Amino acid sequence: MNLARFARRRYTAGATAIEPMPHLSKVLGGAELFIKRDDQLGLTAGGNKTRKLEFLVAEALARGADTLITVGAVQSNHCRLTLAAAIREGLKCRLVLEQRVAGSYDKAASGNNFLFDLLGVESVTVVNAGDDLQATMEKVAADLVAEGRQGYIIPGGGSNALGALGYVACAEEILAQSFAMGIAFDRIVVASGSAGTHSGLVAGLIGNSAGIPVTGINVRRPRAEQEGNVHKLAVAAAELAGVGPAIPREAIECRDEWVGPGYSLPTAEMIEAVRLFAAHEGVLLDPVYTGKAAAGLVGLVRSGEIAAGERVLFVHTGGAPALYAYQPILTGAVPV
Incomplete structure (x- = not known):
């Protein structure tokens, strides 16, 4: 190995x-x-997501991405760390947040929600439990292409x-x-x-x-x-x-x-x-x-x-x- x-x-x-x-x-x-x-x-x-992002972001950079796209729950640690990795690399980041508990997203909430804003997330898309998360991220990627940019989709948890x-x-x-x-x-x-x-x-x-x-x-x-x-x-x-x-x-x-x-x-x-x-x-x-x-x-x-x-x-x-x-x-x- x-x-x-x-x-x-x-x-x-x-x-x-x-x-x-x-x-x-x-x-x-x-x-x-x-x-x-x-x-x-x-x-x-x-x-823990930092270890996964070391490999995933390396691939994103090799593919010429300028924006990381990922998904997580409304208080997602993975989303926080993906955003932080984007900042480290001089990239942008767009997040898809899933309300796994109905009505749980609060833009003004503390914790990771506050950090998303503080770290300068480019956009947040909120969806409900059961929605097609992959399709939503692909839509975000397509929007980037329309802007002349290139996204790299990272699965939930980097997993x-x-x-x-x-x-x-x-x-x-x-x-x-x-x-x-x-x-x-x-x-x-x-x-x-x-x-x-x-x-x-x-x-x-x-x-x-x-x-x-x-x-x-x-x-x-x-x-x-x-x-x-x-x-x-x-x-x-x-x-x-x-x-x-x-x-x-x-x-x-x-x-x-x-x-x-x-x-x-x-x-x-x-x-x-x-x-x-x-x-x-x-x-x-x-x-x-x-x-x-x-x-x-x-x-x-x-x-x-x-x-x-x-x-x-x-x-x-x-x-x-x-x-x-x-x-x-x-x-x-x-x-x-």
Whole structure:
């Protein structure tokens, strides 16, 4: 597996840290917990999409694009980071925002919505859940062509085979750090949404014969559907990267017990997890992705499914700016 043959822009100098979480480990009892700080990746306020954008933006530049086009939810971390990458490269950016919860878009909202404006997004198109997102982005691209410009469409979450290479590379980074630290991880836990991060980790770990299982905590879809999505993308990413052996279906685990009533909708478990990480480790999670993934981690440790003594790495995929849009819920001013 030689990822150096792929064009790549670098937005982060070096590896993100792996840190122990001794206080949270003590509070929960049982497992020895660590955190991979991908919230500290480069671009505005960091997050996992930065790794994917390194490969995707390189292709956009190679194709002569002057504008990045992408889609996400109304508080999308991916949209924030795509916009930040466009700024870094001297490009423009147009966003398509999907109201996955009816009526959830508020131009004046805090969090990432505020940052879209602050960072100078060229245009925002708001659509409803169930609308054809690809068709909407293609319409935006066609509008650019009519203006004598060229857009580059990036899928939601940056999650295609090329974008997933960012987490194939991250898997190799984790293994190198694990060796340097003298710590053999028994399990990796990560949020599972658009599937690029989860699938890339699986492909990279299997490609390196690491023998480390990845537990994905769903933020939106039922287990069977999400496992199918992750497996399909892991196979595509592995093929692109030249990974062997094949990715077995049983290597994909996506847990849906902590999704709650739906995407981005708060749960008591999420609120507890966000507050636990903040109070005991000084780590900020977001309510939509890492908060629910952390709720899954906490639940699995407490139930004993993650056994006492296991060394578990939690991949922090970022998203803290979204916290500020959820302040009333996280402080208890608005009950869940």
